[in-house]
Amino acid sequence: xxxxxxxxxxLARSSTSHTLSLYTVVKVRFISALIIxxxxxxxxxxxxWDIQWHAxxxxxxTLIPPHEMxxxxxxxxxxxxxxxxxxxTIWARQNRSSTKQVTPFAGLFSAPLGAYIAGYAALxxxxxxxxxxxxxxxxxxxxxxxxxxxVMIISGMALTGLxxxxxxxxxxxxxxxxHAPGSKRTAYAGMVVAFAxxxxxxxxxxxxxxxxxxxxxxxxxxxxxxxxxxxxxVGCILIAAASLLPWQWAATSVFGVSALFVIIDQLAIPPAxxxxxxxxxxxxxxxxxxxxxxxxxxxxxxxxxxxxxAVLIDLVIQRAKKQNWSKxxxxxGLVVATFLCTIPVTVRSPLAVLNLISILGVAGVxxxxxxxxxxxxxxxxxxQGIGKTMRTLEG
Amino acid sequence: xSKLLLQRLMLVLGVIALxxxxxxxxxxxxxxxxxxxxxxVEQVKAGPxxxxxxxxxxxxxxxxxxxxxxxxxxxxxxxxxxxxxxVPGSGVDATPVRATFSPDPNVHNGIKGAAxxxxxxxxxxxxxxxxxxxxxVAIVSFxxxxxxxxxxxxxxxxxxxxxxxxxxxxxxxxxxxxxxxxNLDTVSxxxxxxx
Numbered sequence: 001x002x003x004x005x006x007x008x009x010x011l012a013r014s015s016t017s018h019t020l021s022l023y024t025v026v027k028v029r030f031i032s033a034l035i036i037x038x039x040x041x042x043x044x045x046x047x048x049w050d051i052q053w054h055a056x057x058x059x060x061x062t063l064i065p066p067h068e069m070x071x072x073x074x075x076x077x078x079x080x081x082x083x084x085x086x087x088x089t090i091w092a093r094q095n096r097s098s099t100k101q102v103t104p105f106a107g108l109f110s111a112p113l114g115a116y117i118a119g120y121a122a123l124x125x126x127x128x129x130x131x132x133x134x135x136x137x138x139x140x141x142x143x144x145x146x147x148x149x150x151v152m153i154i155s156g157m158a159l160t161g162l163x164x165x166x167x168x169x170x171x172x173x174x175x176x177x178x179h180a181p182g183s184k185r186t187a188y189a190g191m192v193v194a195f196a197x198x199x200x201x202x203x204x205x206x207x208x209x210x211x212x213x214x215x216x217x218x219x220x221x222x223x224x225x226x227x228x229x230x231x232x233x234v235g236c237i238l239i240a241a242a243s244l245l246p247w248q249w250a251a252t253s254v255f256g257v258s259a260l261f262v263i264i265d266q267l268a269i270p271p272a273x274x275x276x277x278x279x280x281x282x283x284x285x286x287x288x289x290x291x292x293x294x295x296x297x298x299x300x301x302x303x304x305x306x307x308x309x310a311v312l313i314d315l316v317i318q319r320a321k322k323q324n325w326s327k328x329x330x331x332x333g334l335v336v337a338t339f340l341c342t343i344p345v346t347v348r349s350p351l352a353v354l355n356l357i358s359i360l361g362v363a364g365v366x367x368x369x370x371x372x373x374x375x376x377x378x379x380x381x382x383x384q385g386i387g388k389t390m391r392t393l394e395g
Numbered sequence: 396x397s398k399l400l401l402q403r404l405m406l407v408l409g410v411i412a413l414x415x416x417x418x419x420x421x422x423x424x425x426x427x428x429x430x431x432x433x434x435x436v437e438q439v440k441a442g443p444x445x446x447x448x449x450x451x452x453x454x455x456x457x458x459x460x461x462x463x464x465x466x467x468x469x470x471x472x473x474x475x476x477x478x479x480x481x482v483p484g485s486g487v488d489a490t491p492v493r494a495t496f497s498p499d500p501n502v503h504n505g506i507k508g509a510a511x512x513x514x515x516x517x518x519x520x521x522x523x524x525x526x527x528x529x530x531x532v533a534i535v536s537f538x539x540x541x542x543x544x545x546x547x548x549x550x551x552x553x554x555x556x557x558x559x560x561x562x563x564x565x566x567x568x569x570x571x572x573x574x575x576x577x578n579l580d581t582v583s584x585x586x587x588x589x590x
Contacts, residue, residue, distance in 0.1 A: 058489075058490035060490050060511065060513065061511040105402050105406070106405070107403070120409060121557065123412050124556065124560075127412045127416055128554075129416075133458040134458055135550060136458065136513060136514065137513065137515055137541040138514075138515065138541055138544050139488075139514075140489060140514050141489050141490065141514060147550075148547075148550035148551045148553060148555075149550070149553075149554055151554045152553070152554045152556060155557040156557055159557055159561065280493065282493065382565060385565065385568065389568050
């Protein structure tokens with residue numbers, strides 16, 4: 001009897017220490033995810049600054065401050081992810097019972113899935129940087145955002161944000177398991193920030209779809225990739241957030257944080273460019289502007305109807321829950337809500353859709369939006385899938 | 396290919412990529428450090444000033460810094476100040492770049508630094524001297540080369556790398572989830588519908 005009692009005490013102590021250990025793991029994952037999210041934000045602002053620099057000054061040195069800012073973000077997120085993988089692997093080796101809370105990799109590592117995603121994404125961007133310099137050295141500096149290694153750099157930076165979202169999800173699930181509602185709520189809030197950085201960074205790749213030079217010419221018809229890309233992106237990110245977060249306005253929150261980043265961008269980038277021009281004793285490109293620009297190219301190119309789509313997505317989900325919609329009804333509602341963002345409206349060009357008609361013709365626009373519908377459908381399905389995966393991730 | 400093997404392959408690729416990044420970082424830093432002997436020395440005139448310009452790489456490597464040194468060939472009164480730009484030649488799609496430099500401790504009134512050459516093709520080093528005899532400009536021409544070109548389609552193939560990995564990752568996640576749902580179906584005949 002006495003032996004059993006001592007045994008029970010040992011078991012209880014061991015269980016308490018394991019819970020304490022899990023609590024530390026939640027904290028470590030949360031802090032790592034936060035560092036990676038902030039790094040992605042640094043990357044977003046650095047890229048926006050770089051876009052501004054290319055447009056108004058022209059690309060000059062490889063290590064200009066905007067590039068340094070982007071590289072700092074990439075480096076910081078890569079180091080944070082690597083440290084987390086090493087820390088959690090050590091922890092998992094010491095706690096054999098922790099197999100459910102980690103994802104094994106290559107038979108050597110045991111860490112959260114998000115850490116691998118963020119690490120590889122950062123490495124991808126780091127590799128793309130010298131490749132981009134090589135590409136510029138071959139083909140000149142007047143390369144657009146839709147250049148091979150620009151796509152590689154930006155998508156890598158965006159995926160570090162997605163890695164952070166997976167990390168926050170993992171922390172939230174673990175917090176739920178150890179009954180720590182405060183930590184769970186904080187992790188959910190972090191997830192909104194991580195999704196917003198992913199959305200903002202990927203959005204940088206969508207802009208060019210509206211440029212007349214970047215239409216796809218099929219010989220008999222031309223089409224724009226903008227509706228397809230934005231439908232895929234918004235569907236994927238906002239639906240993932242809305243299907244995962246237990247809040248009524250999850251998609252709107254992600255858009256709101258993303259809009260906040262755009263406001264920061266507008267407030268910071270034009271003065272930063274002017275200041276740097278003075279410090280570096282450079283002049284603006286003659287064909288562009290003689291005076292310092294007061295606007296941020298990224299902020300005025302932001303697709304405005306995304307806000308309408310975000311609100312509609314949340315409303316559809318609320319109604320679906322109240323009226324117990326079938327899976328098919330829900331999918332239809334979400335695709336229709338998301339599809340609205342494929343109509344191009346920006347501050348820079350409020351009537352961009354009319355420009356599209358003049359460039360592509362009516363048939364080209366109809367085909368572009370048909371492609372946009374397909375992209376939206378895929379994006380919504382992908383978003384629902386990501387949401388489902390994250391809900392049960394490493395909990 | 397088994398999952399473990401695929402993961403190990405990814406790990407090896409990751410390590411190789413990291414090594415490549417570190418090597419490139421090393422090369423970029425080394426490119427700005429001048430070697431002991433210059434690859435080309437030019438005597439140029441900037442108005443009344445006679446200058447010796449040393450280029451430590453000839454032809455220059457596009458995408459990297461070109462180390463250079465400027466020294467007055469004859470004794471000059473006072474301390475001249477310099478401004479150095481690398482300027483692209485005609486047909487080169489690039490903008491002029493201001494070079495970074497510092498006083499050369501071994502040469503009186505001399506400077507040494509690195510000029511960034513961004514694109515392959517003909518370039519000039521534009522050296523503006525401002526001294527007791529006024530301001531004048533000297534020009535030194537040099538070519539810049541880069542690695543052999545890869546086809547544009549290959550660039551795109553590599554550039555889309557993150558999307559292949561992302562696509563593969565999502566497919567694996569979906570198939571795993573379907574398996575899990577199938578297992579749940581066998582346990583419970585009435586699975587709950589979630590978002």
